[in-house]
Amino acid sequence: QKEVEQNSGPLSVPEGAIASLNCTYSDRVSQSFFWYRQYSGKSPELIMSIYSNGDKEDGRFTAQLNKASQYVSLLIRDSQPSDSATYLCAVYSNSGYALNFGKGTSLLVTP
Amino acid sequence: EADIYQTPRYLVIGTGKKITLECSQTMGHDKMYWYQQDPGMELHLIHYSYGVNSTEKGDLSSESTVSRIRTEHFPLTLESARPSHTSQYLCASSAKGAGVNYGYTFGSGTRLTVV
Numbered sequence: 001q002k003e004v005e006q007n008s009g010p011l012s013v014p015e016g017a018i019a020s021l022n023c024t025y026s027d028r029v030s031q032s033f034f035w036y037r038q039y040s041g042k043s044p045e046l047i048m049s050i051y052s053n054g055d056k057e058d059g060r061f062t063a064q065l066n067k068a069s070q071y072v073s074l075l076i077r078d079s080q081p082s083d084s085a086t087y088l089c090a091v092y093s094n095s096g097y098a099l100n101f102g103k104g105t106s107l108l109v110t111p
Numbered sequence: 112e113a114d115i116y117q118t119p120r121y122l123v124i125g126t127g128k129k130i131t132l133e134c135s136q137t138m139g140h141d142k143m144y145w146y147q148q149d150p151g152m153e154l155h156l157i158h159y160s161y162g163v164n165s166t167e168k169g170d171l172s173s174e175s176t177v178s179r180i181r182t183e184h185f186p187l188t189l190e191s192a193r194p195s196h197t198s199q200y201l202c203a204s205s206a207k208g209a210g211v212n213y214g215y216t217f218g219s220g221t222r223l224t225v226v
Contacts, residue, residue: 032212043201043217044154051211088154092212097161098144098169099215103153 003027004091006102014110019076021105023089026070032096033065035074036088038104044088048074079109114138117202117218124192124225132187132221134202141207143185144215147171148199157200160185161207192225199223 005024013019021035032051036044050056050063050072062075072091076083086104093100115136124130136143141162146154156169160179174196175189185204189196199222203215 034214036214043220044215046214046216049214090214096212097167098156098159100156101146101154 002102003093003100004089004102006087006089006105008103009106010108011105012108012110013079015079015081017079017109019079019083019107019109021074021076021087021089021107023072023074023091023102024070025072025089025091025100027091027093028067028070030067030070030091030093032092033063033072034090034099035061035063035072036090036101037083038086038088040085076107079107081109081111083107084109115202115204115216115218117200117221119221120219121222122224124223126193126225128192130189130192130223132189132200132202132223134185134187134218135183136185136204136216136218137183138204138206138216139182140204140216141182142205143179144203144205145169145175145177145185145187146201146203148201150199154201158187192223194225197223197225 035048038044048063050065056063060077064073088104089102090099118133144159145157148154155171158177202218205213
């Protein structure tokens with residue numbers, strides 16, 4: 001079982017809609033969770049971090065964490081074409097030495 | 112401006128050559144990392160460092176070595192490049208917190224092609 005799993009997509013949503021991206025992880029004691037955005041040919045950019053169960057909002061982005069279900073999600077409200085990118089979920093393992101990344105979900109926002 | 116820099120951005124080199132990919136950060140971060148990413152694929156950890164004179168191998172054996180003589184500098188060396196080393200190499204850094212793991216800041220990457 002991969003440590004961090006994401007649906008590779010592509011996920012297609014119309015402009016203005018809510019995009020919902022999901023991620024599951026295998027290490028039950030993981031404590032730190034991150035979402036990165038990666039445009040084609042570019043390096044990943046950190047957009048959200050979450051450490052506690054519940055929701056964390058930052059502008060149009062909301063990260064949701066459920067440690068009991070080992071599930072973390074990212075909601076993007078009022079999606080824009082500029083949000084079209086690959087979104088990477090990343091989780092520190094219990095050892096905490098480095099992040100494990102999922103393969104990423106490709107998001108396409110259509111005008 | 113605090114940032115993380117990688118050079119070169121692109122490199123085409125012949126098989127058997129020795130190459131060094133440079134990575135420097137001005138944020139004073141203790142933790143630094145090298146990842147490898149093929150197009151459309153996930154990032155794989157090659158090496159990491161928790162501070163000066165501290166280096167460890169990651170999950171991906173890439174026949175490379177690293178050094179950390181100064182906090183800001185974390186170069187990656189391939190002693191003998193092979194076509195299988197063709198990939199994008201990403202350097203990242205993060206702060207070290209007491210009981211907290213912070214996210215990474217990535218450099219722009221080096222796209223390596225070995226012919």
